[in-house]
Amino acid sequence: MNILVCVKRVPAPGARINITEDGQQVDTAFLGFTVSPHEECAVEAAVQLAEKHGGEVTVLTLGGVEAEEQLRTAASVGAVKAVLVPIEGMDWDAQRTASAISSAITALETANGNYDLILFGNESADSCGYQVGVRAAVKLGRPMVNGAKGIEITDGVATVRRESDAGIEIYNLPLPACIGVREGINLPRYPTMKGRLASKKVEIQRTEISAEVGGLKMIQLQRPPERVSNTQILGTGPEAASAVVDLLVELGVFK
Amino acid sequence: MSVLVVVEHDRGTMTPASLGALTAGRNLAQQINTTLEAVTIGANADALSDVIAAYGATTVHQAHHAALVDFGPEAWGESVAQIVRNISPQVVIGCGTERGHEVIAQVAARLDLPASMNCTEFDTSFDGTQPLQVTRARWGGSLLENAALDASIKLVTLANHTVEPVEAPSTIAIAVVDVALDASVLHSFVRDRVERVAGVTLATAPVVVSGGRGVGSAEAFGPLEELAGLLGGIVGCSRAVTNNGWRNHTDQVGQTGTRIAPDIYIACGISGAIQHWVGAMASKNILAINTDREANIVTKAGYAVIGDLHKVVPAISAEIRRRRGQ
Numbered sequence: 197m198n199i200l201v202c203v204k205r206v207p208a209p210g211a212r213i214n215i216t217e218d219g220q221q222v223d224t225a226f227l228g229f230t231v232s233p234h235e236e237c238a239v240e241a242a243v244q245l246a247e248k249h250g251g252e253v254t255v256l257t258l259g260g261v262e263a264e265e266q267l268r269t270a271a272s273v274g275a276v277k278a279v280l281v282p283i284e285g286m287d288w289d290a291q292r293t294a295s296a297i298s299s300a301i302t303a304l305e306t307a308n309g310n311y312d313l314i315l316f317g318n319e320s321a322d323s324c325g326y327q328v329g330v331r332a333a334v335k336l337g338r339p340m341v342n343g344a345k346g347i348e349i350t351d352g353v354a355t356v357r358r359e360s361d362a363g364i365e366i367y368n369l370p371l372p373a374c375i376g377v378r379e380g381i382n383l384p385r386y387p388t389m390k391g392r393l394a395s396k397k398v399e400i401q402r403t404e405i406s407a408e409v410g411g412l413k414m415i416q417l418q419r420p421p422e423r424v425s426n427t428q429i430l431g432t433g434p435e436a437a438s439a440v441v442d443l444l445v446e447l448g449v450f451k
Numbered sequence: 452m453s454v455l456v457v458v459e460h461d462r463g464t465m466t467p468a469s470l471g472a473l474t475a476g477r478n479l480a481q482q483i484n485t486t487l488e489a490v491t492i493g494a495n496a497d498a499l500s501d502v503i504a505a506y507g508a509t510t511v512h513q514a515h516h517a518a519l520v521d522f523g524p525e526a527w528g529e530s531v532a533q534i535v536r537n538i539s540p541q542v543v544i545g546c547g548t549e550r551g552h553e554v555i556a557q558v559a560a561r562l563d564l565p566a567s568m569n570c571t572e573f574d575t576s577f578d579g580t581q582p583l584q585v586t587r588a589r590w591g592g593s594l595l596e597n598a599a600l601d602a603s604i605k606l607v608t609l610a611n612h613t614v615e616p617v618e619a620p621s622t623i624a625i626a627v628v629d630v631a632l633d634a635s636v637l638h639s640f641v642r643d644r645v646e647r648v649a650g651v652t653l654a655t656a657p658v659v660v661s662g663g664r665g666v667g668s669a670e671a672f673g674p675l676e677e678l679a680g681l682l683g684g685i686v687g688c689s690r691a692v693t694n695n696g697w698r699n700h701t702d703q704v705g706q707t708g709t710r711i712a713p714d715i716y717i718a719c720g721i722s723g724a725i726q727h728w729v730g731a732m733a734s735k736n737i738l739a740i741n742t743d744r745e746a747n748i749v750t751k752a753g754y755a756v757i758g759d760l761h762k763v764v765p766a767i768s769a770e771i772r773r774r775r776g777q
Contacts, residue, residue, distance in 0.1 A: 209725050211747040213593050222594070233690075233707045291565055319552070319568075321706065321726070323596075324589050326552035326568045326608075327559060330524075334560035339638040341524055342553045359701075360549070361654075362461050365522070366643040373638075379707040380700025383693070411565030415597040417589070423732065425751050430738075433758035434766035440738065441770045443754060447736055449658050449682055449714050450771065 197251035197349065199242040200304070200311040202297055202329070203235040203270060205263040206322045219416035220286070222322070231266045234317030238377035240384040241347055242315055243274035249349055251312070252276045256300065258283060258293055264400055271395035272387035278400045279304065287323065291410025294331030300403045301336060313354060314374045318342050333374035341367045342376035452579070453488045453510075454480040455540035457531055457558075458503060459551055462521065463495040465502060468546035468609075470616035473506035475573075475609050476544045477619060483541060483579035488512065490534050492527050493519035497625075504623035506616070511623055512538070514630045522550060523640035528557020530630040535562060537628075540604060541579045547611040559606050566606040567598060571613045583607075591706030591729040612733075651685050653702065658684025659713045659734075661704055662692060663727075665720020665741070665760055669697040674764045675719060681771045687711065689727045705730035719760040723748025740764065 207213075207222050208230040214223040231239065242253045254277040255270035257263045267278040281300045288296070305311065314336070316329030326342075333340030346357030349371070356367040356375055369375070387395070430439040444450035456476040459466045473489065480487040488510040489503045500511045514530040531554060535543060545555035547569050559566035567585050569592075574584035582601040588610050589596050600607070653659065660679040662672055672686060679686045687704040688697070704711055706726040716734035721727060723739075723746060731737065737752040740760045749755045756763050 209590070209593070211722070211724060213590055213725055215594065289565070291559075291563075294560075318549075322590060324569060324591065325566075327556035327566055330553065330556035331560040334557070337635065339525065339635075341639045342556075343549050360461075360522075361466075362644065362646065364645040365641040367639050368642050369638050380693070380703070383696055383700075411600065411602040412567050413599045413601065415584070415599055418595045418597065420592070420595050423751055425753055427739075427749060427752055427755050429744075430754055430756050431758075432756070434762045436756040436758065436763060437766035437770040440756060440763075440767050441774060443738070444682070444715070444771075447715055449684075450774075 197246060197249040198311050199246060199251065199313045199315065200254045200256060200301065201235065201238050201242045201270065201275065201315045203239065203255055203257050203266055204232045204317070204320045205229050205257060205259050205266040206232045206320060215417045215419065219418065221417070229265065231269055232317050232321045233379045234319065234377055236384050237379050237381050238315040238317055239270045239273060239275060240382045241377055244382065245313070245347065245349060254279060256281065256297070258288065258296055260284065267400055268395040268398065271398040272391040273385055278398050280400050280402050281405050282402055289410040289412050290325040290327045291331065292407045294328045294335065296405040296407040297328065298332040298335035299405045299407065301332070303403060310372050312371045314338070316374065316376045318376045318378045329374060329376045336374070338372055338374045339369040340374040340376070341369065344375045344377045345381050347375060453486045453538065453540045454542045454544065455535065455538065456487065456489045456508070457543065457545040457551070457554060458489050458491050458496070458499060459546045459548060460491065460496045460499060463498065465499050466546065466548065468548050468551065468611050470506060471611070471614040472544050472546050472609050473503065473508065474616050475614040477507040479542060479573055482575065483577060485541065485579065486510065488540065490514060490531055492530050495520065500623055500625055505618050505620050507619040507621050508623055509621055510626055512626050512628050514628050516630050516632050518632055518637055521641040524553045524557055525636040525639045526632050527554045528561060529632055529636045532558045532561040533630050534628055535604060542583065542605045542607065545608040547608045551608050555606050555608050562604070564602050564604055564606055565600055567600050568608045569610040570607045571595065571610045591726065593725045593729050653685055653687055653704070653709045653711055656685040657714045658682040659687045659704070659711055660684055660717045660719065661687035661689065661721060662719045663689040663721030664691040666692065666697070671761065672698065674768065678764055678768045681768055689721050718748050718752070719764060721748050722746050723751060
């Protein structure tokens with residue numbers, strides 16, 4: 197059971213997200229970086245499936261050389277191979293990214309054989325485009341569903357569980373397949389010291405890919421209007437309980 | 452030439468997001484002097500034509516195929532793609548929901564067109580010929596992006612709750628389209644479904660009592676459960692809590708969890724990181740209980756109690772019981 201997981205390096209924001217003066221990107225001067233949350237869970241899902249069914253997990257990202265940090269993070273929790281599709285400068289748009297990722301996957305599969313499963317995040321935390329995984333899957337000609345909150349493999353079929361307003365839906369995809377994972381499918385493990393040391397030794401394969409620019413062009417980022425609140429302090433400590441209940445009565449939620 | 456809205460439905464029941472998409476589509480169609488058309492997937496959605504007409508569409512394309520019974524992202528995407536190829540609309544609008552994004556992404560992939568998800572605004576000077584300038588939500592709505600969508604057919608999803616549905620009845624023509632679906636798109640269908648048990652959910656609860664890192668442990672959520680129970684509400688939590696394994700991810704409020712809009716959100720021991728805030732900001736009222744007067748959530752909330760949640764929350768429950776004479 198060989199699994200490929202595609203991840204993205206994104207800033208880890210705190211209380212607010214600042215943008216650079218030219219409005220072209222998030223100001224990351226004081227921010228750390230992380231694997232986008234859905235993809236962090238996708239890595240964990242892949243590692244768990246490989247532990248259960250055998251096989252190995254490869255992690256792939258398209259990004260600057262700094263994104264090697266996120267590949268090593270994935271390696272520290274169980275991915276054994278890492279691939280960087282290097283780009284320079286600004287983030288690529290979704291069409292271009294998906295095109296490059298699918299070309300890279302085809303090159304890897306030509307060399308090493310097909311992956312049984314290719315996992316993506318449901319959407320990236322920063323650009324929220326909801327499309328790179330779907331586009332790559334269609335290019336590769338593989339079945340794909342997004343929003344997976346559970347994946348089980350039985351006899352060459354991936355059973356995917358997904359939550360909707362109506363209830364829990366079950367999909368059956370014949371392997372090889374692509375799946376978009378949602379946070380909550382699992383609780384990603386913390387790397388062990390042994391894992392961290394091993395991740396430093398993982399060789400990162402570089403696969404240069406060129407791809408055409410897509411049709412959605414970012415012009416600039418802006419912050420939405422700030423919600424200004426004149427916070428009314430109801431009190432300090434347990435003595436505030438009476439004022440809180442008065443408020444609940446006033447708002448009509450205490451009956 | 453038209454604006455085409457992809458109507459989202461579940462086994463023939465239209466989702467509320469579709470009405471906003473139809474209204475936005477009608478506004479854009481008027482702006483570029485063309486017609487509003489709609490597409491429904493599967494014969495079980497044929498009856499929606501009346502509602503679609505009430506929102507001003509002049510044609511509904513009804514995609515029919517024996518396999519189109521339940522939701523299937525690839526079959527839905529392929530069906531819409533075939534209709535888009537046939538009628539060449541200037542703009543295609545999907546719903547800003549999980550299914551809506553997924554279907555538009557499938558259409559975009561199949562037609563090799565760009566797509567802009569979660570649009571909050573469209574350029575009011577767009578005349579149907581030039582690139583469409585959009586504003587779209589990033590970071591779950593914490594940032595906005597101005598972007599230009601340069602393509603013969605513009606594919607977008609409308610961010611949910613950005614356009615209030617307004618009726619504008621018209622007469623509607625029905626065009627049944629027998630779509631051709633080959634085996635490759637017939638895999639990803641809902642095969643089985645466990646219906647949700649009726650009751651209060653995080654997304655619909657009038658009161659949400661939420662705990663963050665400050666709660667400290669899974670057991671310490673007991674008093675929050677009690678308060679939520681007294682108010683007919685439900686317990687939520689922040690991402691720090693699910694990451695610590697204190698509560699299930701289904702309880703998580705935030706960008707990667709559930710978006711909530713209760714009458715009151717009681718946030719206990721939550722600092723209010725941006726990814727949590729975007730999930731809670733639609734709440735009608737927010738009461739923050741926090742030891743830190745400068746915490747982000749305290750400065751954004753309408754009401755706050757400064758203090759230790761472990762003492763304040765039980766005191767509120769005790770006061771509620773006292774007033775109820777319990």
